Structure formats: structure tokens, C-alpha cells
Amino acid sequence: MTAFTEHFTLEEFVRSNSAHILGINNTPTPAIIVNLRRLARFNEMVRLELGGAAITISSGYRCPALNRAVGGASKSAHLDGLANDFIAPAFGTPFAICQKIEKSYLHFDQLIYERAGATVWVHLGIAAEGKKPRRQVLTVDGKGTRIGLWQ
Template structure:
């Protein structure tokens, strides 16, 4: 296992059942690994904001082929290692996680409460190095993309 930080490994940010089942090589280039390291460092701050609750990463880096396979946005920050999807069951629901992070002082680029096909998760994105984070808070569900947190 390749540690990115105390609580996160490269493997958990690149693991994908879809990639494995479809034979997609989801191997990041060194520049993307550097982004994933920054993302993991930022996720550590997220853990602190969540009282130390563990974050279970369900999606991190996605190569272009994997991103297409899972129906990701064409300009997804996942493709450059700047976003992850996760839950934090020990903290609470994904909505509770989003509420806590949205009121924190974390300089995220995007915080998205996502619901699709019965699954619910948090999308956390950071800005590229040298770019000012937008602190966008969004909800994406069957009704589309909306600003703010909606139940």
C-alpha cells in the first residue's frame, strides 16, 4: 500500500470495481498522483472537521475511459485527481456530512450532495494548485443540479 497521508492510500483513491470488471487500467500519471496527495491532505482536514470520523472513499481518480464508463461529467475533477466521493458513516448521513463541511472554513472547490439510483454520497473537490477555490455547494439528484443542499 502506498500511503498518501496518515489515513489515506493511493490504492483507495484509485480502486474501482468498474475498472476491474471491465479491464480498465486506472493508473494515474505522476502529476495526478501529486494531485491525489493534495486531495488526501485536504481530506485529512475534512476528517478533522467531522470530528475524526473515518471517510470511506467510493471513487477517487478516474482515467478518461473509466470516467466515461461510470457516466462521469466530461470535465470531471476526478480525471485529474482533484475530487473524491465518500461517506463517513461514523459521523452521520451524507447530508449531515455536507452540512458540517459547508459550514466549516475548509477551502473546497466543490461540495456536492449526490443521490443516484438509491445511493447517496458526498463529492469533495479541491481547486487546482494556484487556483482560487469556488466553495460551490450543490445537490445533484433526479431533479438535476441545484445550488445548496436539498433533501
């Protein structure tokens, strides 16, 4: 295992059942690995903000073929290793996580409360090196994409 930080490894950022099933090579380039290391360090700050609750990453880096296969946005930060989707059950619901992060000092680029049917998660993106984080907060669900957090 390639440890990035105390609680995060390269493997959990690139693991994908869809890639495995579809035979897609989801290996990141060295430049993307640099971004994933930054994302792992950011996730450590998120973990602290959540009282040390463990974070389970469900989606991290996606190569272009994988991103297309799972219906990801064409300009998704996942493509650059700058975003991950996660839950932290020991802290609370994805909505509670989003509320906590939104109110925090953390300089995220994009925070999205996402729902697809019964599946709910947090999408968290960081800005590219040298770019100013937008601190954009959105909800994506059956009603579309809306600004702010909506249950």
C-alpha cells in the same frame, strides 16, 4: 500500499470495481499522483472537521476511459485527481456531512450532495494548484443539479 497521509493511501483513490470488471487500467500519471496527495491532505482536514470519523472513499481518480464508462461528467475533477466521493457513517448521513463541510473553514472547490436512487454520497473537489477555490455547493439528484443543499 502507498501511504499518502496517516489515513489515506494511493490505492483507495484509484480502486475501482468498474475498472476491474471492464479491464480498464486506472493508473494515474505522476502529475495526477501529486494532486491525489493534495486531496489526501485535504481529506485529513475534512476528517478532523468530522470529529475524526473515518472516511470511506467510493470513487477517487478516474482515467478518461473509466470516467466515460461510469457516466462521469466530461470535465470531472475526478479526471485530474482533484475530487473524491465518500461517506463517513460514524459521523452521520451524507447530508449531515455536507452541512458540516459547508459551514466549515475548509477551502473546497466543489461540495456536492449526490443521490442516485437509494445510493447517497458526498462529492468533494479541491481547486487545482494555484487556483482559487470556488466553495460551490450543489445538490445532484433526480431533480437535476441545484445550487445549495436540498434533501
